[in-house]
Amino acid sequence: MSGEDDSDMYYSDDDCGYDDYYNMGDDCDGDQLDYRTSDPEYFSYECLRVEEVERLLNESIEALSDALQITPSIAKVLLHTNEWAASPNLLSSNKCNDWTQYLFGCRKPSHLEFIGNKLCCPVCLVPSLAEKFSHLACGHLFCNDCWAMHFEVQITQGISTGISCMAQDCGLLAPEDFVLSLLVRPQLREKYQEFAFRDYVKSHPQLRFCPGPNCHIVLRSKEPKAKRATCELCKTSFCFRCGMEYHAPTDCATIKKWLTKCADDSETANYISAHTKDCPRCHICIEKNGGCNHMQCYNCKHDFCWMCLGDWKSHGSEYYECSRYKENPNIVNESVHAQAREALKKYLHYYERWENHSKSLKLEEQTLEKIKTKINAKVMTASGTWIDWQYLMDAAALLAKCRYTLQYTYPYAYYMEPGPRKELFEYQQAQLEAEIENLSWKIERAETTDRGDLENQIDIAEKRRTTLLKDFLEV
Template identity: 40%
Template sequence: MSDASDDFDDYDQGSEFDFDDESFGGSDYGDNEGFEEVKPESTKLKAYEVEHEVLSTADIQQRQDSQIGQVAGILGLSRESVMVLLLYFKWNNDRLLEQYTEDPEGILKKAGISPDDDNNKKEYNIMSVDGFMCDICCEDRQGLKTFALECDHRFCFDCYKQYVTQKIVDEGESRNIQCPGGSCSLAVNNEAIKLIVEDRVYKRYLTLLNRTFVQDHEHLRWCPAPNCEYAIRCDDVSAKDLKTVVPTVQCACGHRFCFGCGLSDHQPCICVLVKKWIKKCEDDSETANWISANTKECPKCMATIEKNGGCNHMTCRKCKYEFCWICIGSWAEHGTSWYNCSRYDEKSGVEARDNQAKSRASLERYLHYYNRYANHEQSAKLDKDLYLRTEKKMTQLQSTSGMSWIEVQYLAQASAVLQQCRQTLKWTYAFAFYLEQNNQTHLFEDNQKDLEMAVEQLSELFEKPIQELAGLKVTVMDKTAYVNNRRQILLEDTAKGLHEGRWRYQVELR
């Protein structure tokens, strides 16, 4: 067990918290419990950071309005028609303007817009028509309210309302709500929807519009935290960059996730390797590896055989062929050497032994990385419990030592650093699994080892009895800062290696 008061190499033990890029606050989501990014004093981003902006619902709606106004000013169309066009072109201004310039009438027709758009706000009237019968419900009573778009496909108001409500509420549609009149493709635009449906349904429609707006923009992504309504804008990262950067962003709700794939923070492992690793852990590829490592095939009929006793003299139940478990050679050639194979290098068994050794080595290598990954993953799953225990310790420390709530915050800092570093360590093992062994890999593993040792020392110190923690405040703060610094060093070096193309992988990145 390491002495919790040991000095750390090349680090000022007397320093207070010196988190260049992070401090930690509250969060209600998953692996990032208690994390809140702190902006560095310098505006210069570190190699592993990406510029991003958190957008509220109001921000998203403002951006929609701005984009609609910009295009409406260029095309000379009403805002309602431009909104339908932008929905049709998935909010892509360039594609819209290019195609509209080539064929204005054709594009309006395809999008479901009346060709007589004159940039005036349309008035949709709900009226009663004498002798009218609704083609949907076949009602023809006196004073029946009706509704129609410019196409004049008229239906009773209740049927129209039910139709639009079903599209929005049941089908989650906002992009392609068309006139219910047979083959008519005229779009039911925002103004008509607002007039037809109830307020709650219209609010749902606006929410769906926001969803499509974010989903259609390459540089926008919704925060995946449960019940979070924020979106993230990250202009500097595209799909082609994801082999050289891990674009980790942090939402206003506190959740940290990868902008590229949407998964929880997986620095320093790039997205393509994360997906390969998760698939490898979930599918049965390692079951096959276990079979290769623990079973052998009969040299004659190729039936799979598992050794169930100590004797190396095997008899295939299928074809009755007798062979040696050690060298896969014919047992007839072994004479009386039943328990001590003296013909290990005989030619007939070389290939089988090589395959067996490769399978066993592959399995052992995978388990080495997986066990360490799983250990930190399990620790990450206990984050919420650790956070609750930290709060309890802080309360106890206040009552036993007379310290104020502010003075015991160093425990919350230590807890948050431990959680974030374990999340980072978890993914270092997935990353290392795919790296080719070379000098760069050895440097990475050295940084990994230093971080893991520091995390374990801080974890030990953090678990000290309450009566000891009051006297260890400075030590805990110093070591918390050191651990955080080691994490930054590892991420910085890995990110620079990605940018510079220093890393070599055992698999193809695709």
């Protein structure tokens, strides 16, 4: 990786890649401009290593230091507390003027007691020579031993850039060079610098640490959005804005609320929503072992929907009713207990579908492995090459991408206010769900599915997904 020219260092989702299953089958050879305008999930970012991030931060520090004629250490404090705003903006901001006035024009020397020719430290009360004392720009004097102990306690607690003066009601932050000048132990100095670097990255609006385990890559985007980013080193994918799993079309605040609610209520939902259901015709117990919601009873061959148990033959025209929740218009006039039951019923409707698509994704991973095994067998028996059978892998990849998006439409729908926009969203959601189930059904029966029919279904499903995201993905 080169760090020469930031403008040429960008990676799209395709460049860094999604996880293997989600990204399989993506085409990286298309026209980039068309891709940016046609794909609502396109996101431009770069993956940086620690030394590249340090160089990036130092450029901002040096520019501000030269402009204000201050030390780089104080420039770091100013930039960190102003979220690394560009130097011209920082220089013209009232906040910066207040800070510089505070740093250089508000010195209030401490009134310390003298014992002979020595000063008495107000913390440890031990008299020492004046050269054993230090102070920040605020002028509050303390002995170097107390400063060092103060820093050690703060760093042990994980605090670095937030270390302030020891004087009561003084919030002046200690610059990095002042802290390092009084820290003796190398381990503490190293830990302090590590914590400070972490704080600088977290406060920078364009930078995000990769959330992957033990990964030190930092991702940078000049337009930080709630889009999918993938670390080029450990392949961890996440939402750039909030750091959680990618959750389009649901926004960051909504998915956080939803996951909190699921954590609180999931046991109730799991208790009510069993893993097995009875066939609506012959009532034999059926366990779901595939991702597709189009079920066929092995006993009576009845085709039905796993979610609503409706007849699949008439399900095409009723899919909208299956995926949407029917609000009770008279619920406001009901008792508190009735409203609580209705609220639980609504939550379970969305939770069951959210959880079902999550399970379907895992089950379809097994289908993918079966497809790979079949392709290997065909290649070994000279029944075509990998390229001849690539369309099956493309279908599985697109199915995963569509189902992932569909899963995250349910938190979005749960918190939407009733109205025309929600009706449009639920209509598009139902259309996407119908095409996904058709695609899943055909993939699971790939041996008997016509290639042209499957490729046509891939195109239809992706168009449904893209249309929904274009209309409802918040950027």
